Amino acid sequence: MSKIISVANQKGGVGKTTTVINLGYSLAEQGMKILLVDADPQGNTTSGISNLKNQKPNLYSALIEEVSIEKVIYSLGDGKNKVRENLFIIPSNIDLAGAEIELVSMLFRELKLKEILDKIKENFDIILIDSPPSLGLLTVNSLVASDYVLIPLQCEYYALEGISQLLKTINLIRKNLNQNLEILGVLLTMYSRTTLAQQVIEEAQKYFKDKVFKTLIPRNVRLSEAPSYSQSIFEYAPDSSGAEAYREITKEVIQRVFSKEGLR
Numbered sequence: 001m002s003k004i005i006s007v008a009n010q011k012g013g014v015g016k017t018t019t020v021i022n023l024g025y026s027l028a029e030q031g032m033k034i035l036l037v038d039a040d041p042q043g044n045t046t047s048g049i050s051n052l053k054n055q056k057p058n059l060y061s062a063l064i065e066e067v068s069i070e071k072v073i074y075s076l077g078d079g080k081n082k083v084r085e086n087l088f089i090i091p092s093n094i095d096l097a098g099a100e101i102e103l104v105s106m107l108f109r110e111l112k113l114k115e116i117l118d119k120i121k122e123n124f125d126i127i128l129i130d131s132p133p134s135l136g137l138l139t140v141n142s143l144v145a146s147d148y149v150l151i152p153l154q155c156e157y158y159a160l161e162g163i164s165q166l167l168k169t170i171n172l173i174r175k176n177l178n179q180n181l182e183i184l185g186v187l188l189t190m191y192s193r194t195t196l197a198q199q200v201i202e203e204a205q206k207y208f209k210d211k212v213f214k215t216l217i218p219r220n221v222r223l224s225e226a227p228s229y230s231q232s233i234f235e236y237a238p239d240s241s242g243a244e245a246y247r248e249i250t251k252e253v254i255q256r257v258f259s260k261e262g263l264r
């Protein structure tokens with residue numbers, strides 16, 4: 001059974017893109033066939049793992065220009081690294097900003113991404129969608145297309161601010177558009193050993209209970225350097241604390257996604 005996971009939080013800079021790239025890579029390392037969908041017009045997932053930022057056709061072409069989905073899926077294989085043979089991407093760039101507006105007047109505008117992903121879903125084990133820092137139509141499309149949403153929270157002041165809006169959106173989508181949508185978990189990112197971080201963790205646990213992943217992603221400069229080489233942390237700095245943490249969270253994700261059905 002394939003699963004689609006949106007990584008979402010309407011706040012920017014909380015670790016969505018970093019999580020999509022590194023969780024995706026780490027899942028591929030486990031032998032799973034993984035598709036990354038860059039649904040953020042900033043295209044940071046695209047540039048952070050590939051050189052496909054200017055590639056066309058892209059997600060915009062499939063959403064708005066009716067280019068077939070098969071044509072916008074690119075292999076991240078480089079002929080050297082075996083893990084990358086399991087990794088695929090639907091790239092994006094600033095073109096996609098137009099989709100946020102053009103979708104408004106379309107029929108079934110909230111269902112466009114689901115419509116196209118459903119055609120290829122079963123070709124992958126897991127599809128990870130990076131969503132933009134807003135609760136606009138692109139994020140709604142991501143959530144409607146997904147089985148799960150993973151919510152990164154930065155261990156900083158105001159981490160939970162705006163979260164009730166996100167949860168309200170998730171609940172509305174569940175009620176009206178996608179009753180399967182489940183919160184996979186809340187991932188605490190950019191953790192450092194401070195009193196403030198500890199307070200954020202406690203607050204998140206009070207609010208989300210056992211939905212909070214046990215693994216904390218530490219603040220690690222290697223994680224912020226890797227994208228400029230278009231590499232995952234496992235390629236750029238495999239022994240870093242960031243790599244170790246993303247390996248751990250991968251285990252938790254596999255456990256939560258496949259616990260009911262067992263890994264195939």
Ligand code: ADP
Nearest residue numbers: 012013014015016017018190218219220223224
């Ligand atoms: P979002 O996609 O939510 O906007 P990003 O994943 O792009 O967030 O992260 C925001 C910035 O912080 C980026 O420059 C990224 O490289 C950096 N970053 C993300 N996670 C970490 C971390 N654990 N430690 C240090 N820097 C991080």
Ligand code: MG
Nearest residue numbers: 016017040044
């Ligand atoms: Mg991002």
